[in-house]
Amino acid sequence: MRLVKNSAYLFAARFVNSLSIMGLILIISRRLGPDIFGGYSFLNAVIMTGVVVANFGLDTLMVREVSRDTLQGNRFLSTVLGFKIISSLVVMAGLYTLFKMFLNNEAMIRLLAVFSIVICLNSLSQSFWYYGDAFQKFKFHAVLWASSNVIKVPLVWFLTSSRQDLSMVIYALVIAEVISLIISGCWVGLHFRLVLSDLSFKSMAPLFKKVWPLSVVFILSAIYFRIDLMMLEVMKGEKAVGMYSAAYKLVEFLSIIPGTVTVAALPGLSADYSTNMEGFRASFYKTLTVLGVGGGVLGLLLYLFSKQIVLLLYGPLFSDSVLSLSILSGVVFFLFVNGYLAYAMIATNSDRPVALILVISTISNVLFNLYLIPRYSHVGAALSTLLSEILMLLFYILVFAKGKELALLRYQVGIME
Numbered sequence: 001m002r003l004v005k006n007s008a009y010l011f012a013a014r015f016v017n018s019l020s021i022m023g024l025i026l027i028i029s030r031r032l033g034p035d036i037f038g039g040y041s042f043l044n045a046v047i048m049t050g051v052v053v054a055n056f057g058l059d060t061l062m063v064r065e066v067s068r069d070t071l072q073g074n075r076f077l078s079t080v081l082g083f084k085i086i087s088s089l090v091v092m093a094g095l096y097t098l099f100k101m102f103l104n105n106e107a108m109i110r111l112l113a114v115f116s117i118v119i120c121l122n123s124l125s126q127s128f129w130y131y132g133d134a135f136q137k138f139k140f141h142a143v144l145w146a147s148s149n150v151i152k153v154p155l156v157w158f159l160t161s162s163r164q165d166l167s168m169v170i171y172a173l174v175i176a177e178v179i180s181l182i183i184s185g186c187w188v189g190l191h192f193r194l195v196l197s198d199l200s201f202k203s204m205a206p207l208f209k210k211v212w213p214l215s216v217v218f219i220l221s222a223i224y225f226r227i228d229l230m231m232l233e234v235m236k237g238e239k240a241v242g243m244y245s246a247a248y249k250l251v252e253f254l255s256i257i258p259g260t261v262t263v264a265a266l267p268g269l270s271a272d273y274s275t276n277m278e279g280f281r282a283s284f285y286k287t288l289t290v291l292g293v294g295g296g297v298l299g300l301l302l303y304l305f306s307k308q309i310v311l312l313l314y315g316p317l318f319s320d321s322v323l324s325l326s327i328l329s330g331v332v333f334f335l336f337v338n339g340y341l342a343y344a345m346i347a348t349n350s351d352r353p354v355a356l357i358l359v360i361s362t363i364s365n366v367l368f369n370l371y372l373i374p375r376y377s378h379v380g381a382a383l384s385t386l387l388s389e390i391l392m393l394l395f396y397i398l399v400f401a402k403g404k405e406l407a408l409l410r411y412q413v414g415i416m417e
Helices: 002-055 058-066 070-102 106-115 117-135 138-150 152-162 166-191 201-236 238-254 256-275 277-304 306-313 321-328 331-347 351-402 407-412
Strands: none
Touching (some): 002 117, 002 138, 002 152, 002 166, 002 238, 002 256, 058 070, 058 117, 058 201, 058 331, 106 117, 106 166, 117 138, 117 166, 138 166, 201 331, 201 351, 238 306, 238 331, 238 351, 256 331, 277 306, 277 321, 277 331, 321 331, 321 351
C-alpha cells in the first residue's frame, strides 16, 4: 500500500512533467522548426547530462542512507548541497572549455554558457525534492518537481512569442529554474525545519568515497541515454537530431511509469533489504512482472500507431521520424525492466555491478552509433538504442543467474552465505 501511494504521488508528478515537456516540444518544434528544435535538443541533452554529473548520485545515496537513519538527515543534506555547488561549477567550466575547443558555432557556445547555469540550479533543487523521499513523504518531490516543469511552458511561450529564436527558449528555462529553486528550498526547509549549518568540507571526502560507485551508475546512465543525440549532431547535423528527438521524446514520455515505480520503491527496498528479506523478495518479483507486462503492451501500441502519433503531434515536417519511432517502440519494454533491475541492485548496495553493466552498454552504444549513424542517420541511432537495451538486459540476466551479487537470489535458492 505504501508503494502504491508513493507511486501515485510520483506518477502524477511525472505525468504532469511529461505533459509540460511535451508542451515545450510542440511549442519549439512547431514555432521554430526542425533545425532550431534540433539545436535545442542538442543543448538540452548536454545540459541534462551535466546535471546528472553534478548530482553525482548524491540524492539517491541520501535517500538510501537517511531512510535507514533519519537523525542524520540535516547533516547529510547540508553536505550534499555544499558538494553540489562545487561539482556544478566544475562541470559548467568543463563543458564550456570542451565545446570551446571542439564546437565551431560561436552562437551555440554562448547559449551553452547561459544554459549551463541550469546545472547548478537544477541539481540543488533536486536535493530538496529527494529529501522528503527519505521520510516517505513523496508529496514534496511530486509537487515541486511538477511545478518546476509547469512554469517553463508559459515562460517559453511568452518569450518565443516576442522573438522566435533559440535564445528566448534558453532564457525562459533559466528563469524557470531560479523560481523552482527558491520555491523548493523555502517549502522543504520550513516543513522539515532545516538548518543548513552542518556543512563541513572534511565530511565531503568520506562522502565522495562512499558515493563514487553510485555516481558512476548515474553519470554513465545519462551519457548512455544522450550519446545518440550528441553523435547525431556531430555526424549528421541539427535536422537529424530534431527527427530523432521527436521520436525519442515519445518513448521518454512512457518512461514516466518505470521511473515513478523505481524512485518510489527505493526507500522501501533499501529498508526491507536490511530487515525483511522475505518482503523484499516478494516485492521485487511482483513489481518486475508488472513492469515487464506493462512495457510490452505499451511498446506494441506505440509500434502500431507510430505514423498517426507523429503526424498528429508534430505535423508532416516530421514524417521522417515515423520509422525511428517504430524501432524505438521496441525499446519501451527494456526501459521498463532494465531500470527497475538497476534500482533493485542499488537498494542492495550492489552499485558496482550496475556500473560495470552501464560501462559495457555505453561503449557498445557508441560503437553501434559509429557504424549505424553514418549509414542510416537518425534511424541508425534508433537501431543503436534498441540493440544496446537488449544487450543491457542480457547482462542483467547473467548477473542475476550467477546469483553472487544479490542476497535476494541467494536467499531464494537457499545458498545464503
